[in-house]
Amino acid sequence: MPVRVLLHMGTDAGFAAGILRGITRHLAGGADWDARRVDNIERNLPLLRRWRPQGIISLSPAPALLALQRRLRCPLVSLDGTHPGTGVPRILVDETAVGAMAARHFLARGLRHLATSGFTGIAWLDRRFAGFATCATQAGVVVIDRRWGARGDRTNRSFEFQGEAAVARWLRTLPRPCGILAASDQHAVVLARVARSHGLAVPEDIAVLGANDDELVCGLAIPPIASIRIPTEAIGVHAAVLLGQFMAGQPPPPGDILIAPAGISDRRSADVHAVEDPAIARLMRAIQDSGSSGARVEAVITAAGCSRRTAERRMRQLGLGTPGGHLRRSRLDEACRLLSDTTLPLADIAVRCGMASGASLIKAFRTAHGCTPGAWRRQQG
Structure with a gap:
């Protein structure tokens, strides 16, 4: 009988797609799973209680999912870098390494003015920006950090759709040329668009670097967005392997498993050399x-x-x-x-x-x- 495995991917479509490709690769290697994707746990709780999954991989274990896991006493592997302390094994992006890689990218191009732009209350983003700031500080550069409220609240929505004037005012205050690490590829697209529409050249005045390397998001932007490559497919493979070991009775690892970024996809938005000589x-x-x-x-x-x-x-x-x-x-x-x-x-x-x-x-x-x-x-x- 195939092992019943619940795949809870949430609403981050781009990140989830890579995770699912990795899990699919693992299944192609011979794992006998009846794997089903469910994104809304609360709405599907009665069905899940009847189905009784024997293992779970979750991108963001909500309280309802954790309660179900405890009730069923089944192994769970978390990919959530936002809520520590859930007591389950986690496979995470090495966010400190992501931030450091972004800083080195800008520093290698001679940029001496750096900034970060994101949202408050996101633990993984705090780690990413801390890695960026630490690397920059070691090179003698002070980072300007700008947060636009909590992700998902009205401040975030106004940043995306209504707050161009506020974003433009901030961009104009930055010393030039300035390299900005954005919270995501979509965030980088907005920064680049606002900069260009208010007379700032990208990348000559404002160089922008995203993360996740969503080719559709980055490639359709003007200019195309350079981005840190997050190995989501590898994370999916590691999650599937770990869950298989967990379901076979092996103990979970003692700490989080960190996956390093794969590199940077160079595109026009960060193609700048800020050296006067x-x-x-x-x-x-x-x-x-x-x-x-x-x-x-x-x-x-x-x-x-x-x-x-x-x-x-x-x-x-x-x-x-x-x-x-x-x-x-x-x-x-x-x-x-x-x-x-x-x-x-x-x-x-x-x-x-x-x-x-x-x-x-x-x-x-x-x-x-x-x-x-x-x-x-x-x-x-």
């Missing part, structure tokens, strides 16, 4: 274009028309670190993309990213991410 601006762009070329740092500097000594001195004066440091980050970003998007062996990825060997890639990856490339790839599903 033309030679260093050319060098920064050349470095970003060299992550997949395997070029040595000396060759990149020479191609940009600089000497190494001059480049290092000017970059230090601008607070931009060193050419070598930026090239290493560019190579690691490319390695992350190849690990996530291809099945290439580590040795081939190392060569494509200009590293001497797979061992060099492993060492660099451990330093930057605290794990091996193989472990990172497995986490990404």
Whole structure:
């Protein structure tokens, strides 16, 4: 008999779609589940009590669902980063890493003015913005944080549809050029639209970065929105595997399982280089274009028309670190993309990213991410 599994995905259609694709991948591997999606628990409680699910995966366990789970004594895996303390195993996006990745993206482009824009009362967003601020602070940059009330209340709705004047007033107060991490892709779309309609250039005055990488939302915007790639499909796979182990009698893990972001989809909204020195601006762009070329740092500097000594001195004066440091980050970003998007062996990825060997890639990856490339790839599903 198939195992009865309830999939409670809520109302976040884009995020839920990726989760469900991951669960479907797991089922294709041979799991014998009778999986049913129910979004409104309260409305379907009588049906669920009769059906008696034997396992639950929930994007946001509401009180009614938790009460049902306790009544049925069935395993539950939560994907909810908003309400801690429910006492159930959780698989979450590593929001601190998401924020830090966004900050590094802007800092690598020479931006020294950064901001965040979102809503109050959202625990996962607080962690994301804290990661952004911590990374920026370490680089000597102070972040301007703007919250627009609680998500779902009238303040949020006015932000989306009626509050362009208030948003425009805030955008005009920001020092330029400024890089903004938005709460979501849709939030980034609104920021970019308001900025453009009130005479601010995107990305030259206001660079905007979203999160979740919803291709339809990002691609239809003007300009297209750059976004952090959240590996929702991998989260779905991990949730299904964990629930299967849980239902088989294995104990849950002692803490939350955190899934790192997969990288950034570069699009026009964040394609800016805020460096007044033309030679260093050319060098920064050349470095970003060299992550997949395997070029040595000396060759990149020479191609940009600089000497190494001059480049290092000017970059230090601008607070931009060193050419070598930026090239290493560019190579690691490319390695992350190849690990996530291809099945290439580590040795081939190392060569494509200009590293001497797979061992060099492993060492660099451990330093930057605290794990091996193989472990990172497995986490990404």
